[in-house]
Structures are given as C-alpha cells and as structure tokens.
Amino acid sequence: MILPGATLGILGGGQLGQMFVLAARRMGYPVWVLDPDPDCPAAAVADQHLCAAYDDPAALQALADHCAAVTAEFENVPASAMHYLEKRIPVRPGAEALAIAQDRAREKSFFQELGLETAPFAVLRQMEDVTTAVQHTTEPLPFPAILKTTRFGYDGKGQREVATASELAAAWKSLNTPEAILESRIQLQQEFSIILARAVDGLMVFYPAAENIHHQGVLDLSIVPARVPEALQTQARHSAARIATALDYVGVLAVEFFVSAKGQLLVNEMAPRPHNSGHYSIDACVSSQFDQQVRALCGLPLADTRLISPVVMMNLLGDLWEAGEPDWQQLLQHPQIKLHLYGKKAARPGRKMGHVNALSPEAERALSVLETLRQDWHWPR
Structure with a gap:
C-alpha cells in the first residue's frame, strides 16, 4: 500500500485532474500534475505543476523520480508516456486500457470479443472502404448512421450525421481523418x-x-x-x-x-x-x-x-x-x-x-x- 505522505502524480490538469488532486490532498497525499496548459484548473491546487508536453522526457522522469504512483486524467495521453512511466513506477490504470479506450474501432471490437452487444458499425480506413462500408458482415449497415473519428472525439466532436448511404463519401471527406467508424444510429x-x-x-x-x-x-x-x-x-x-x-x-x-x-x-x-x-x-x-x-x-x-x-x-x-x-x-x-x-x-x-x-x-x-x-x-x- 502507498500511504498518506507519499507523492502521487497525474497526467492531465483539467477539471478531472483538479478533483483528483483535491481528493488526494484531503487524504494526505501531495500531488504533482503534468499538463502543458499553464492555466489548467489542477495547477491552482497541485503541489507541483510540470508545465510541459505529456511526452516531455524531462517531465516524465521528474514524475518517475518524485511520485510513488501515477494515473491519467483522460485516455488520450500519449501511449509512449504511459509505457515510459510503467517501467519505473506503478501506473494505474495501465497503458493497455488507455490504448483501447482512445481508439473507437479497437474499443468496439474489444467489446464484441467479450460477447457484448454494440450498435452495428463498420471501420473505414481508406477511401475504398466508403463504397463497401454499407455492407456490415452479411447484412447491410442500417442508416441513418453517425460517422465518427476513431481518435480524439468527445462531447459530440469529430462526428458527422449520415442520413443515407449517398451522403457517406462527402461526410468522410469532411472529417479529414485517416480512420473512422460508421455506426448505425439507434432509436x-x-x-x-x-x-x-x-x-x-x-x-x-x-x-x-x-x-x-x-x-x-x-x-x-x-x-x-x-x-x-x-x-x-x-x-x-x-x-x-x-x-x-x-x-x-x-x-x-x-x-x-x-x-x-x-x-x-x-x-x-x-x-x-x-x-x-x-x-x-x-x-x-x-x-x-x-x-x-x-x-x-x-x-x-x-x-x-x-x-x-x-x-x-x-x-x-x-x-x-x-x-x-x-x-x-x-x-x-x-x-x-x-x-x-x-x-x-x-x-x-x-x-x-x-x-x-x-x-x-x-x-x-x-x-x-x-x-x-x-x-x-x-x-x-
């Protein structure tokens, strides 16, 4: 067990990072925050704010040197940063869970591998996929649908409504992404x-x-x-x-x-x-x-x-x-x-x-x- 008095670290200083810091400090743990934003909410309450990129080698080494364990505020921190820290101190949750959650296509496939039901979806990785995306396994993918970037989409960002198959090509171009998933809109x-x-x-x-x-x-x-x-x-x-x-x-x-x-x-x-x-x-x-x-x-x-x-x-x-x-x-x-x-x-x-x-x-x-x-x-x- 890591007991009060030990220093904890977190990658990400938004409101979730701020609330983590407040909970940790109330329990007696100093907290170091790594976030590139000098005005991030957690900076005002953390014991130490490392204002640097998430994959900055010096900042990551500082966390490894001073923190007993590290967590992440959000899933889109660079996987390389989490792997670097995992080799040195406990990182919870681990880099693998973050990697799955930051890729919608990988996440949906992971759910299905566990036998869990999801909305019908198809993965689009190149322009040629757009012409075949309406075929979901042996049955057509139902429309209307939503085209979503596989990465960095949240709160409705990185999404396009696609009412019919004829709108798919234009929606794909407008997203300007190397990979997306097309997911049927569920009633x-x-x-x-x-x-x-x-x-x-x-x-x-x-x-x-x-x-x-x-x-x-x-x-x-x-x-x-x-x-x-x-x-x-x-x-x-x-x-x-x-x-x-x-x-x-x-x-x-x-x-x-x-x-x-x-x-x-x-x-x-x-x-x-x-x-x-x-x-x-x-x-x-x-x-x-x-x-x-x-x-x-x-x-x-x-x-x-x-x-x-x-x-x-x-x-x-x-x-x-x-x-x-x-x-x-x-x-x-x-x-x-x-x-x-x-x-x-x-x-x-x-x-x-x-x-x-x-x-x-x-x-x-x-x-x-x-x-x-x-x-x-x-x-x-």
Whole structure:
C-alpha cells in the first residue's frame, strides 16, 4: 500500500485532474500534475505543476523520480508516456486500457470479443472502404448512421450525421481523418452509465447507475437513481465487470450504455477514469469516484459507494457566460444545490465550466429545481 505522505502524480490538469488532486490532498497525499496548459484548473491546487508536453522526457522522469504512483486524467495521453512511466513506477490504470479506450474501432471490437452487444458499425480506413462500408458482415449497415473519428472525439466532436448511404463519401471527406467508424444510429429509449472501481486484488465496487440526458452531443443531466429497469442495470454491471476483468483493470472505470427502443442493452463506450456522469458522487455518496481513484492507485481498500441522497447533476457550459458572469446569487438561493466551478479562465460555447448537484428526497424534485434555475437563467435547451 502507498500511504498518506507519499507523492502521487497525474497526467492531465483539467477539471478531472483538479478533483483528483483535491481528493488526494484531503487524504494526505501531495500531488504533482503534468499538463502543458499553464492555466489548467489542477495547477491552482497541485503541489507541483510540470508545465510541459505529456511526452516531455524531462517531465516524465521528474514524475518517475518524485511520485510513488501515477494515473491519467483522460485516455488520450500519449501511449509512449504511459509505457515510459510503467517501467519505473506503478501506473494505474495501465497503458493497455488507455490504448483501447482512445481508439473507437479497437474499443468496439474489444467489446464484441467479450460477447457484448454494440450498435452495428463498420471501420473505414481508406477511401475504398466508403463504397463497401454499407455492407456490415452479411447484412447491410442500417442508416441513418453517425460517422465518427476513431481518435480524439468527445462531447459530440469529430462526428458527422449520415442520413443515407449517398451522403457517406462527402461526410468522410469532411472529417479529414485517416480512420473512422460508421455506426448505425439507434432509436434510443434511455442512456445510462455504470461507474465501478477495481482494486489491485480484483475486488470491485459499483456506484448507483446514472441516467444521462445529452443536449447537442454534450452531457446535460445525470439523474440518480436512474429510471432504468433494475434487470438492465444488473446486466450492465455484469458487462462492466467483464470489461474490467478482461483488462485486469485497476482504477475507476465508466461504461456508457444505450437502451434501444426495443429494450436491448448496448455498450456504447468506456472511459478509463472518473466520468462526468459520476460527479454526483462528490456530494451524494459516502465516497466519491475521486476518492476511489486515489484508493485504487495507492492499493488501498475500496470505499463505500452508498447513495446518501437522490441527486441530479447538471453541467454548466460556457454558453452561460455569453452575456457575462452568471447570476450566482440566483443559483445559491436554492439550498439543495451544490455548486462546483472549475476555475477555467476562458468560457466558450460547449466548454464545461462547472456543474451543480441538486440533492432532494426524490430525484424528480431535484429535476424541478434545476428546471426552475434553467428558466431563471433563460438557458435554452
């Protein structure tokens, strides 16, 4: 076990890195952050900010020299950096899990190899693939579909809607990517996520499922307890556990699921880290997903994930700042709302600037509070 007083490291200093640092420091661990952005949110709370590229040799060696273990804030850190650190100190989760998660084609294939259902998809690696992509194994790939870059796509970025096969060639050219996947658009009944933590000894704990509502490709609300049939939640937990076991995973893992209009459970994607839909756990659970990230990294026993109160998390996007600073007094008049601002200096449309957790005896009442707030702010849906 790595005990308090030892220094931990993290690659990535965004809001997830910031929340990891706060959890670690509360538990008595100094933290070093590697991030090329001098104004990254984690820099304000870290013990040491290495302002350098993620693959900078000197910065990586500094982490290896001063940290007892290292984790990553997000999956798109260079694989070479993680392999370099893995040879010197514990890195959790390992580079292999990150490599699978940062490539959509590899990730979808990995799910299917485990016997998990996904939306029908085809991989496009060259222009010639576009003409044959509508043939998915022995059956045509159903349209409408979504064309997605295999790398660096998040919050709706790197995607194109493709209504018919005739639109595919133009969509492929507009993405300007060496590889993409074409995925059938599923008629959705619900979306939800399962977040688990897995320890070095293989023990797993699960957080309550979060029902997720997106707007323009970005997560808007997470509702807990999820209004998803318990049988589907149980099936999803088994699927997430299968993924974590196959990867010999150590850390916090989020897996997103679709429920089709016919009630079929489909795996969408995984995030080898804490997840936006798990931010509710900071205020509404005995231990947050960031507490678990610290514990798993340090080889400590995992903590209680019990839900203390129903909760709805709402993201605060940069759109709210278009007319100036939001009216925080109006928000803070609601006693059941917990405000989390990330300290980002530039507010841009679609950029996650913070979130609020609304706690209430019933999730529907929490939803009502947030809808009132949205109306007061004249925030369009």
